[in-house]
Amino acid sequence: MIDAPGAQMPLRLRLDGGALTSNYRFLANASGSGVAGAAVKANGYGLGAREVVARLSKAGCRDFFVAHWAEAFAIADIVPPDQITVLNGVGEGDIMAALSLGARPMLNSPAQIERWRVAGGGRCHVMIDSGINRLGIGPEQISSGLFDGLDIDIVASHLASADEDGPQNAQQLALFRQVISMVPAQRRSFANSAGIMLGPDYHFELTRPGLSLYGGIARPQMAAFIKQVAFPQAQVLQIRDLPAAAPVGYNATFRCPAAMRVATISLGYADGYLRGFSNSGAAKFDGTSLPVIGRVSMDLVTLDASGVQNLREGDWVELDYTLADASRQSGLSQYELLAGLGQRYWRGWQ
Numbered sequence: 371m372i373d374a375p376g377a378q379m380p381l382r383l384r385l386d387g388g389a390l391t392s393n394y395r396f397l398a399n400a401s402g403s404g405v406a407g408a409a410v411k412a413n414g415y416g417l418g419a420r421e422v423v424a425r426l427s428k429a430g431c432r433d434f435f436v437a438h439w440a441e442a443f444a445i446a447d448i449v450p451p452d453q454i455t456v457l458n459g460v461g462e463g464d465i466m467a468a469l470s471l472g473a474r475p476m477l478n479s480p481a482q483i484e485r486w487r488v489a490g491g492g493r494c495h496v497m498i499d500s501g502i503n504r505l506g507i508g509p510e511q512i513s514s515g516l517f518d519g520l521d522i523d524i525v526a527s528h529l530a531s532a533d534e535d536g537p538q539n540a541q542q543l544a545l546f547r548q549v550i551s552m553v554p555a556q557r558r559s560f561a562n563s564a565g566i567m568l569g570p571d572y573h574f575e576l577t578r579p580g581l582s583l584y585g586g587i588a589r590p591q592m593a594a595f596i597k598q599v600a601f602p603q604a605q606v607l608q609i610r611d612l613p614a615a616a617p618v619g620y621n622a623t624f625r626c627p628a629a630m631r632v633a634t635i636s637l638g639y640a641d642g643y644l645r646g647f648s649n650s651g652a653a654k655f656d657g658t659s660l661p662v663i664g665r666v667s668m669d670l671v672t673l674d675a676s677g678v679q680n681l682r683e684g685d686w687v688e689l690d691y692t693l694a695d696a697s698r699q700s701g702l703s704q705y706e707l708l709a710g711l712g713q714r715y716w717r718g719w720q
C-alpha cells in the first residue's frame with residue numbers, strides 16, 4: 371500500500387475474512403478425503419498474502435503455494451517455512467535464499483532436480499507436466515535414477531482446462547496416474563479450484579485451490595457456496611450536473627441522452643479497474659445502481675448518479691465486483707480481476 375501520512379485514502383478494498391474462511395472450508399470439504407492447501411501467489415491473488423495466510427492457517431490450512439522466493443519470504447514469519455512451496459522452482463540465483471529460508475521448491479525440470487541435489491537442499495516437491503506444457507517434468511524426461519536421493523514430499527501436476535468439460539481433464543488424469551507410480555513421493559496433488567469439482571478421482575491427498583478461496587466461481591456448481599471476498603470502494607471526488615448531449619470522458623464514448631448528474635470517483639485502471647468496464651460496469655450507493663459512463667481513466671471513473679440525489683462529494687460508493695458478473699462485464703478473467711487490484715487501496719479486513 372502507498373500511504374500519505376495524515377491523508378485519507380480515497381479508495382479501499384473491503385475484505386471479508388469470514389467469506390475467505392467459509393470458502394476455504396467449502397473447498398476443503400469438497401476435496402473429500404484429500405486436504406486443501408491454498409495458492410497465495412501474487413500477494414494472495416491481489417488481496418494481501420499476509421492477511422490471507424494468517425486467516426487460512428487459523429482455519430487449518432497447512433500448505434501454501436507461492437510463485438517466487440520473495441513471496442515465500444513475505445509470509446515466512448506467519449507460517450512455518452516448510453509449509454510454503456515455491457511453484458516456480460529453484461533457479462541458480464535462488465539456491466542461497468532457498469537454503470536459508472527453508473521453504474520448499476517445486477522442482478520443475480531435470481536441471482532443477484540436479485541443482486537441488488547438488489546443493490543438498492533436502493525435502494522438496496516435484497511437478498509433473500501432464501499436458502499443460504508449461505512448467506514441469508514431461509513424462510518423456512523421466513529416466514531411471516532421475517529422482518534418486520531426493521526426499522520428495524509432494525508430486526504434483528496442474529490441470530489446463532479444469533473449468534471446462536472437454537476430454538483434456540481425463541487425459542491429464544490418466545497420464546498423472548501413470549507417472550506418479552514412478553515418483554517416490556509422500557503425497558500427490560492434482561486439483562486446483564475447478565479441479566476439486568471434477569470429483570474424487572481428482573482429489574488425491576492434497577488439493578491446491580486459489581481462485582475460489584477469493585470468491586471466484588471456477589465451475590458453475592460452486593456458485594451457491596462460494597462467497598465474495600473483495601469489495602472495492604471509492605470516494606466521490608466531484609459531482610456535476612450536465613446538459614443533454616454533453617460528452618463524458620476520453621474520446622467522448624458517452625454522450626448524455628438527457629440532462630444528467632455525473633459523479634467522478636477515485637478509481638481507475640491503475641487500480642485494476644480496467645478499461646473493459648467503460649460504459650459497462652456499475653457501482654452502488656445506498657442500494658441504488660450507478661452505471662459507469664464513458665471511459666475508465668487511469669485514476670478516475672465517471673458514474674451516472676442521476677438516481678441518487680442525496681449523493682455528496684466525499685461519499686463512498688462500492689463497485690459491483692462479484693467476480694463472475696464483473697468478468698462478463700469487463701471481458702477480464704476472474705483471475706485478472708483479483709490479481710490486478712493495485713497498491714493504492716487501503717485494505718480493510720473484517
Ligand SMILES: *Cc1c(COP(=O)(O)O)cnc(C)c1O
Nearest residue numbers: 409528562563564578579580581
Ligand atoms: C495458481 C495455481 C493453482 C491454483 O489455481 P486456481 O485455478 O486459482 O484454483 C494451483 N496449482 C498451481 C500449480 C498453480 O499455479
